[in-house]
Amino acid sequence: MDRVKTRAGRRRALRTIAALAAGAAAPMSNIRPALALIPDAAPPCGRARRMTELIGTNGWSGSATDLQIWNEAAGELSGGLPQATFWHGPEFSTDQKRAKPYERAMQDYIERIHIPAARIIRSYHAYVVYGGWPDQGGLANFQRWLEYRSPALNERMLDWVDYIDTHYLPVADLESLYQQYVKNGPARGIWQTEIGNEYMKDPHYLPRYFFDLAVWALGRNWDDPDKYLSMIYHWDGYEPFRLTHRGPPERTCNVSGRTLIVLRQTAGGHLASFSKPLQGGPGVAANALLSGNELVIQVSSSAGWQGIAIGGLQALRSRTVKADFIDALSGEASAPGNVALSWDNELMQVRFKVPDQVNGAGNYPPGNLAYLVLRRVAQGVA
Incomplete structure (x- = not known):
């Protein structure tokens, strides 16, 4: 009987985590509709992970x-x-x-x-x-x-x-x-x-x-x-x-x-590899992948204005690209003025402002973990 109760409780707990992960509300960007940042980047549906x-x-x-x-x-x-x-x-x-x-x-x-x-x-x-x-x-x-x-x-x-x-x-x-x-x-x-x-x-x-x-x-x-x-x-x-x-x-x-x-x-x-060059500024560590129609970059850095240069996206120069800077712990997106996109020759430059109160205060040295999410937006959609 104890074993049955333990397993039932464990199943309930796992269902709770699954429900939270699938549908818990967190303040995220509502920019829509989105187009594929890189056409045909996603794998066939049968192999999508x-x-x-x-x-x-x-x-x-x-x-x-x-x-x-x-x-x-x-x-x-x-x-x-x-x-x-x-x-x-x-x-x-x-x-x-x-x-x-x-x-x-x-x-x-x-x-x-x-x-x-x-x-x-x-x-x-x-x-x-x-x-x-x-x-x-x-x-x-x-x-x-x-x-x-x-x-x-x-x-x-x-x-x-x-x-x-x-x-x-x-x-x-x-x-x-x-x-x-x-x-x-x-x-x-x-x-x-x-x-x-x-x-x-x-x-x-x-x-x-x-x-x-x-x-x-x-x-x-x-x-x-x-x-x-x-x-x-x-x-x-x-x-x-x-x-x-x-x-x-x-x-x-x-x-x-x-x-x-x-x-x-x-x-x-659905996830796919992002193989284009990615270079973080001083004190910035970054890793990236494609998720559906979006480029998601996980960024670890110190406070203040920071930057990342992304290569291989020249086809987007004439397109509308939006970016969100999302706290990895709370899911909150920063104010639009805290993220800026520009071009330097063939590199897309993304600048973002990391809060003075970083979310990794217990680390040594303290740092901040966040996601930069880039999406291509249909023309005329704000």
């Missing part, structure tokens, strides 16, 4: 029967326990001072757990997700065990993995896994089943992570909605940095939770 396909959640298990096969099966790692808390090898002791390392932990995991379990999973036409390689394990060590061939079974763990799964890695660290195991197989994709947690004390963490992940995935044959996925760990709770709080009186989202709503509203269309 959306930001929400990258975002998942992960939390506490409701009971012992909810546990998948071995989380963070990685043997002894830097800072880790000499023995797993639920898989005990020789010379185990409940007294951690007496416990000795389980030297064959990974070999036994591969031969006695992973491959036998994977055979069962695939017999039901399901996929095998390797249960999370922790960030402190090192990618070289991870690859060593993925490619380990069991002398007893004459098979590699990699032969029985469909989705490579890690924990708490930055997006850049996924590249070597993609190049070695996903680009030409045998794996179907890359997941992270734990991100976030205390990193969410920084309200910029989630929107920057998922925007970077989307840009990265668009450049790496994101041809299946399940190919790339990252799950926010411990999204629900009472610490101030958890995405949602249960109440009473009702469930609410914290700042990090609201950033996902803003991201969904700002870049909620």
